[in-house]
Amino acid sequence: MHILAQITVDEILTLLDEHHLLIRSQFDNSQQRFQSIAYNSKVVSKGCLFFCKGNFRAEYLADAQKRGATGYVSEQEYGHVTIPGIIVSNIQKAMSLLSAAFFGFPQNNLPTIAYTGTKGKTTSAYFTKSILDRMYDKKVGLFSTINTVVGDRPEDVTKSSLTTPESLDLFTNMNRVVQNGMTHLVMEVSSQAYKKNRVYNLHYDIGVFLNISPDHIGRNEHPTFADYLHCKEQLLVNSRTCVINADSDHMVDVYYAAKATSQPEDIFVYHRKGSTKNPELPEDFMYESLADSLTENIIEISAVSPKAHRLGIDGTYHISIPGDYNEGNAVAAAITSGLMKADKKAIAYGLSHTVVPGRMEIYPTHEHGTVYVDYAHNYGSLHAVLDFLKQQSPAGKVIVITGSTGDKGIDRREGLGKAINESANVAYLTTDDPATEDPKVIADEIAAHIDQKRIAVQYIADRKTAISRAIEASHPGDVVVVAGKGHDAFQKINGQNVPYQGDAPIVSKLVKGL
Numbered sequence: 001m002h003i004l005a006q007i008t009v010d011e012i013l014t015l016l017d018e019h020h021l022l023i024r025s026q027f028d029n030s031q032q033r034f035q036s037i038a039y040n041s042k043v044v045s046k047g048c049l050f051f052c053k054g055n056f057r058a059e060y061l062a063d064a065q066k067r068g069a070t071g072y073v074s075e076q077e078y079g080h081v082t083i084p085g086i087i088v089s090n091i092q093k094a095m096s097l098l099s100a101a102f103f104g105f106p107q108n109n110l111p112t113i114a115y116t117g118t119k120g121k122t123t124s125a126y127f128t129k130s131i132l133d134r135m136y137d138k139k140v141g142l143f144s145t146i147n148t149v150v151g152d153r154p155e156d157v158t159k160s161s162l163t164t165p166e167s168l169d170l171f172t173n174m175n176r177v178v179q180n181g182m183t184h185l186v187m188e189v190s191s192q193a194y195k196k197n198r199v200y201n202l203h204y205d206i207g208v209f210l211n212i213s214p215d216h217i218g219r220n221e222h223p224t225f226a227d228y229l230h231c232k233e234q235l236l237v238n239s240r241t242c243v244i245n246a247d248s249d250h251m252v253d254v255y256y257a258a259k260a261t262s263q264p265e266d267i268f269v270y271h272r273k274g275s276t277k278n279p280e281l282p283e284d285f286m287y288e289s290l291a292d293s294l295t296e297n298i299i300e301i302s303a304v305s306p307k308a309h310r311l312g313i314d315g316t317y318h319i320s321i322p323g324d325y326n327e328g329n330a331v332a333a334a335i336t337s338g339l340m341k342a343d344k345k346a347i348a349y350g351l352s353h354t355v356v357p358g359r360m361e362i363y364p365t366h367e368h369g370t371v372y373v374d375y376a377h378n379y380g381s382l383h384a385v386l387d388f389l390k391q392q393s394p395a396g397k398v399i400v401i402t403g404s405t406g407d408k409g410i411d412r413r414e415g416l417g418k419a420i421n422e423s424a425n426v427a428y429l430t431t432d433d434p435a436t437e438d439p440k441v442i443a444d445e446i447a448a449h450i451d452q453k454r455i456a457v458q459y460i461a462d463r464k465t466a467i468s469r470a471i472e473a474s475h476p477g478d479v480v481v482v483a484g485k486g487h488d489a490f491q492k493i494n495g496q497n498v499p500y501q502g503d504a505p506i507v508s509k510l511v512k513g514l
């Protein structure tokens with residue numbers, strides 16, 4: 001049972017006013033306290049402070065009052081209820097601030113590492129948790145796209161619905177992590193998290209910027225790339241120590257965002273040996289690949305600057321997941337773990353024992369191609385995977401099974417078509433998470449960017465059938481890449497989460513005996 005901080009209305013109003021969020025309050029009793037907080041009326045209990053946010057309807061507040069709410073926070077007043085309200089200028093910021101305060105600002109007792117970037121957040125977070133689990137006896141919380149881990153018991157691991165949870169859920173879980181005696185937290189921070197103020201006023205001990213390339217641009221997400229970049233840079237603005245991958249575009253902008261609030265000695269920049277690093281960026285760590293085949297992924301990390309040498313993490317490391325693009329993820333994890341006082345032994349163990357569900361899972365067959373289940377779902381990631389696998393199996397065909405999301409990430413369709421056009425020989429287009437769109441229309445938009453004189457393209461609506469047909473049509477030496485869903489247990493169709501076996505379980509069953 002977590003201990004609820006008993007903040008009073010007076011403390012709430014003071015906090016909101018400090019952040020210029022308070023418009024007015026209808027409360028008479030400044031010493032009133034609350035037993036719980038919620039933004040969904042269906043879970044309200046007696047003594048709850050209710051937040052009216054998102055696509056909100058007045059009847060939800062009436063429902064909350066009926067269920068025992070004794071106050072609400074909202075951007076507008078509702079006359080149809082008798083409970084008092086606190087009117088604020090931004091409900092998302094207010095909910096983030098008050099959720100943290102309600103649990104006594106759990107982040108103050110929890111060293112936290114946060115990852116952002118277009119690609120690699122989940123992989124890097126898993127690498128880091130694996131290292132810190134080894135160093136700190138598994139007392140490491142995790143908020144990731146795949147799982148949420150709030151303790152070291154099996155019941156403390158649940159599937160996530162968002163990469164970065166809504167603020168109230170985030171601080172509820174952070175409080176659980178602290179109450180469960182965990183000593184560290186690793187989390188992913190999506191650009192959407194800043195767009196929706198899910199992490200407003202949250203500061204991190206270490207913030208990591210992995211890379212950035214156009215993604216999540218379009219309706220429901222970011223109107224422009226500049227907005228996408230700005231949201232992602234906020235992570236470093238809110239981090240005491242920053243770790244930056246110099247081998248990505250826009251890294252000078254990112255570096256200056258880090259410098260806005262961190263001293264140079266608290267900013268660590270790493271890059272691949274031989275890459276052309278922007279001279280404006282300092283050099284703290286360099287890494288090179290000693291092997292990057294399907295069976296061996298080995299890197300050498302070298303400190304360059306004095307502050308990097310002081311971390312004492314130089315060395316050669318085996319990485320458990322193939323893919324040259326995972327080398328940068330592993331370096332980021334090694335540096336952040338070193339900053340959290342992990343030693344080289346823990347780093348070596350963690351990097352060589354990490355398993356990330358749905359990322360580069362390999363399924364060999366006897367009479368067909370080798371099947372790879374991966375989460376790639378935009379140009380940057382699909383290109384990285386196909387390019388790497390094509391190098392590993394030059395004699396075979398590259399066969400891709402993919403679709404794309406509906407109602408968001410519209411720009412991914414062209415990128416997926418482009419990646420297939422550059423590196424594949426056969427494409428089976430199918431259903432991913434079409435939301436309210438027609439999956440065939442999405443597939444046609446991907447196909448429009450594929451040269452069908454060179455590449456065989458076909459559309460099969462049912463994802464499991466498409467995967468099965470592709471594997472059966474493949475031959476030894478071919479590479480079959482099932483991209484975009486990994487272990488996702490749902491397909492988002494027309495606002496419903498339709499149960500789905502998951503690419504990996506489907507492939508695992510199909511390849512038995514093949």
Ligand SMILES: CC(=O)N[C@H]1[C@@H](OP(=O)(O)OP(=O)(O)OC[C@H]2O[C@@H](n3ccc(=O)[nH]c3=O)[C@H](O)[C@@H]2O)O[C@H](CO)[C@@H](O)[C@@H]1O[C@H](C)C(=O)N[C@@H](C)C(=O)N[C@H](CCC(=O)O)C(=O)O
Binds near residue numbers: 040165216
């Ligand atoms: C656009 C967006 O991000 N929307 C998120 C937002 O929804 P919302 O608050 O705006 O809208 P809503 O949930 O319909 O709001 C209705 C409100 O009425 C309440 N309600 C509803 C019914 C009722 O009976 N009583 C009641 O009180 C609901 O609890 C809710 O508070 O808050 C919800 C949680 O409360 C999220 O589930 C939802 O994410 C949607 C599903 C989503 O797809 N988000 C994506 C875009 C996202 O955030 N992606 C990033 C990863 C992408 C990246 O890498 O950038 C992520 O972090 O996952």
Ligand SMILES: Nc1ncnc2c1ncn2[C@@H]1O[C@H](COP(=O)(O)OP(=O)(O)OP(=O)(O)O)[C@@H](O)[C@H]1O
Binds near residue numbers: 118119210325375380
């Ligand atoms: N550093 C990287 N650069 C390019 N592609 C990458 C990188 N790391 C991983 N990938 C590819 O992107 C896919 C997704 O990786 P991962 O889930 O770690 O990233 P993510 O940032 O969490 O993605 P998302 O935001 O979509 O959840 C992987 O399956 C792989 O194909």
